[in-house]
Amino acid sequence: MFEITLSDINFAYDHNVVLQDISMTIDKGDFLAVVGPNGAGKSTMLKIMAGLLTPTHGQVKIGEKDISIARVQGLIGYVPQNYGKNILGFPATVTEIVSLGLTLGASSIRKNHQATKHIISHMMELVGVEKFRDRRIGELSGGQQQRVMVAMALASNPELLLLDEPTSGIDYEASARIYELLGTLNKNLGITVVMVSHDIDKAINCANKVACINKGLCFYGSNKEFNATHAQARHLWYYTG
Amino acid sequence: MEFFQYDFIQRAFLAGIITAIVCPVIGSFVVVRRQSLIGDGLGHIAFAGVTGGYMLGIYPAVGAFVLTMIGAVGIELVRRKHAQFADMGLAIFFYSGLAMAIIFSTITRMPSAGLLSFLFGSIITVSMTDISIIAGSGTIVLAIVYLLFDKLMLITLDEDIANVAGINTSMINMLFSILTAAVVVVGMTVVGVLLVSALMIIPVATAHLLRLGFKATMGAAVAFSVLSVAIGLTASFYLDIAPGGTIVMTAVLMYVATAISREVIGLRAKWGRASSLTGNQENN
Numbered sequence: 001m002f003e004i005t006l007s008d009i010n011f012a013y014d015h016n017v018v019l020q021d022i023s024m025t026i027d028k029g030d031f032l033a034v035v036g037p038n039g040a041g042k043s044t045m046l047k048i049m050a051g052l053l054t055p056t057h058g059q060v061k062i063g064e065k066d067i068s069i070a071r072v073q074g075l076i077g078y079v080p081q082n083y084g085k086n087i088l089g090f091p092a093t094v095t096e097i098v099s100l101g102l103t104l105g106a107s108s109i110r111k112n113h114q115a116t117k118h119i120i121s122h123m124m125e126l127v128g129v130e131k132f133r134d135r136r137i138g139e140l141s142g143g144q145q146q147r148v149m150v151a152m153a154l155a156s157n158p159e160l161l162l163l164d165e166p167t168s169g170i171d172y173e174a175s176a177r178i179y180e181l182l183g184t185l186n187k188n189l190g191i192t193v194v195m196v197s198h199d200i201d202k203a204i205n206c207a208n209k210v211a212c213i214n215k216g217l218c219f220y221g222s223n224k225e226f227n228a229t230h231a232q233a234r235h236l237w238y239y240t241g
Numbered sequence: 242m243e244f245f246q247y248d249f250i251q252r253a254f255l256a257g258i259i260t261a262i263v264c265p266v267i268g269s270f271v272v273v274r275r276q277s278l279i280g281d282g283l284g285h286i287a288f289a290g291v292t293g294g295y296m297l298g299i300y301p302a303v304g305a306f307v308l309t310m311i312g313a314v315g316i317e318l319v320r321r322k323h324a325q326f327a328d329m330g331l332a333i334f335f336y337s338g339l340a341m342a343i344i345f346s347t348i349t350r351m352p353s354a355g356l357l358s359f360l361f362g363s364i365i366t367v368s369m370t371d372i373s374i375i376a377g378s379g380t381i382v383l384a385i386v387y388l389l390f391d392k393l394m395l396i397t398l399d400e401d402i403a404n405v406a407g408i409n410t411s412m413i414n415m416l417f418s419i420l421t422a423a424v425v426v427v428g429m430t431v432v433g434v435l436l437v438s439a440l441m442i443i444p445v446a447t448a449h450l451l452r453l454g455f456k457a458t459m460g461a462a463v464a465f466s467v468l469s470v471a472i473g474l475t476a477s478f479y480l481d482i483a484p485g486g487t488i489v490m491t492a493v494l495m496y497v498a499t500a501i502s503r504e505v506i507g508l509r510a511k512w513g514r515a516s517s518l519t520g521n522q523e524n525n
Contacts, residue, residue: 050405086398090273093454100398103391103406136452138316156406 002063003027004049004160004192009058012046018044020216022058027208028159031186031193033207033223035200040214042196043081046164049194050078062160077101077153079146081164081196087145088138094148095133098123101155123151127181143174147181154185161185163195167202175199179206244478249365253484256367256375257470260432261440263379265448265462266386267424268441270417272449273397275327279316280438282331283425285338286312287434290426292345302430312338313422317415324400364432364484366472371431378427382420387467389413394455436485440466443492450499 009022018041020052026032034042047053049060051067060067062075099120124130127147132140137148146166153161163182167175183206186193197203204210212219219226244250271279287305294304310335319330345351386393394404396410403410428437448461473488480487 047401050401052404053399074406076405078402079402080399086273089449091396091449091453091455091458092394092398096394096454096456097398100391100395103395103408134454136454139452153402162405 002065002159004194005059005061006049007059007061008043009045009055009060011041011048011055014148016217017238019055019213020049022213022217024211024217024220026192026194028192029186029190030185030209031207032195032209032211033200033203034194034196034211034213035198035203036213036218038198042213043164045213046162046194046196047140050076050162059066074156075159077156077158077161077191079161079163080151080168081168089137090138092137093134094124094129095120097148098129098151098155099139101152103156119155123155126154126185127151128177141174142170143178146170146174146178150178150181150185154189154191155164157192158191160192160194163193165196167197167199175202179203182206243414244475246403250474250478251374252369253364253474254471255372256364256431257474257484257488258467259372259375259379260428260437261466261470262441262445262463263382263424264377264428264437265444265466266383266459268445269448269455269459269462270393270397271421271441272445276320276331277442278328278331278335279421280425280441281434282316282335282338283309283333283422284340284429284434284438285335287338287426287429289338289341289345292342292349292351293508295351296345296349302426305429306426308338309422309426310419313418314415317418321411321414367431375427375431378423382424385416385420389416393417433485436488439489439492440469441487443496444469445490447496447499450496450503465492469495 004026006022006024006026007202009018009019020224022045034045036042044053048055049067051060065075099116101123102116102119118206118227121130124133127150129140129144129147129151132144132148139146140148150166161182166182169176170178179202182193182195185191186206193207195207196204204223204226207223210219210223211217212226219229244256258437268280271277287309290305290308291301292304293308294301297304316330316334319333320327323329371402390411392403392408395406396408396413400410400414424441425434425437428434444462444465448458451458451461455463469488469492473491474484476482476491477484477487
């Protein structure tokens with residue numbers, strides 16, 4: 001059992017302040033939607049949580065562990081926004097991509113070939129891509145590719161799944177299926193999910209917590225609280241900063 | 242196969258096949274990392290090392306090894322700094338290598354025959370010592386790639402995902418760059434820059450046309466590469482042409498033949514679908 005704590009996070013690119021005084025605690029099993037206008041620092045915050053960027057001030061902890069230790073232990077699954085830059089020409093089948101997920105987590109799994117095959121099949125089944133198992137990932141649609149990337153992240157058996165705009169560039173129906181999948185994974189597997197999204201309405205439907213960011217933290221609370229102050233919050237993150 | 246009776250042909254086949262196995266394995270990652278010209282870039286730096294070594298009075302291959310390793314580290318550092326312009330760093334080092342080679346060779350008046358053997362290779366003149374060197378270094382390269390295969394593949398797919406998983410991407414990228422340099426410099430001294438760079442890329446490009454998975458693409462690339470060496474060396478013997486050229490041109494012809502076959506198969510499938518559709522409409 002663990003919680004993710006962001007304490008007084010500040011981040012700046014040179015002198016351009018991107019995040020200011022962000023503090024929050026994400027409980028185990030939460031599904032947090034991080035919303036905010038373009039350039040608000042949502043992706044930067046996710047990268048700090050993933051340990052890809054070091055805050056200019058502040059600290060991220062998973063339970064009692066610093067983020068750098070949690071990374072090494074394979075506790076975090078990460079699906080970046082722009083993974084697609086290499087995907088189109090990448091000569092790998094869906095099975096090969098999902099099995100890469102085992103590189104991310106417990107290496108002991110790899111010693112047992114049968115267990116490895118079972119985990120890969122299970123992950124593909126879980127996200128609904130098992131029928132494409134022998135297809136090259138570049139031949140799939142954007143929504144299907146996103147599912148494959150989620151399956152890869154899940155194969156490492158993470159306790160925290162970080163997703164940066166998982167539905168960007170994906171049509172309406174495929175987006176709805178991705179949100180549904182993430183909701184199911186969160187509820188059934190108990191994985192803590194933090195998802196950056198530009199689609200506030202869909203995101204808050206599947207999340208139980210919402211963080212509204214616009215350099216600083218404009219709102220942090222349950223989606224019910226967010227819905228209650230929806231109009232005010234929407235105004236805040238569209239028109240401030 | 243009368244020509245197999247000659248010792249020099251047997252040694253050439255052995256050296257060629259070892260090169261043909263190692264180069265596409267490295268090339269499979271190089272192509273997807275969009276660094277297809279790295280063999281050429283490093284080759285030209287090695288070329289500068291050869292001429293520099295000659296100028297300083299040290300064994301040219303040692304000069305090539307030292308300068309190519311420095312170049313490999315430099316290329317990786319520039320790639321890391323400007324990831325979206327990976328080819329830009331290559332170009333800078335490519336031209337620097339060529340310029341240094343020209344300067345050093347002009348200063349020392351190095352004989353052009355020696356330079357040409359490094360550029361186009363002398364696979365026909367390889368000794369058993371040469372074969373031991375490339376077999377030994379090839380085995381080390383293949384063993385490292387085998388051990389790091391999944392990590393290399395993941396880094397090639399997305400460095401951020403690999404970083405979040407706690408993989409030391411900087412170290413592995415640097416190691417890969419050094420491995421590539423080792424393949425180029427060792428291969429260059431035995432079979433020439435042209436052959437090493439070409440076998441790193443062309444068979445991989447041909448295998449990509451088959452639209453297989455990553456491991457299958459690598460396997461197919463090795464098969465195309467070995468075939469190119471076997472056919473190219475045989476053709477070179479009977480046509481009395483330099484083997485480096487015949488091997489590379491065989492690899493190129495395989496690429497062209499595979500590309501045309503793919504197009505023809507695609508067109509036939511399209512026509513098949515169109516005619517069955519027309520037939521169905523007429524029946525209705």
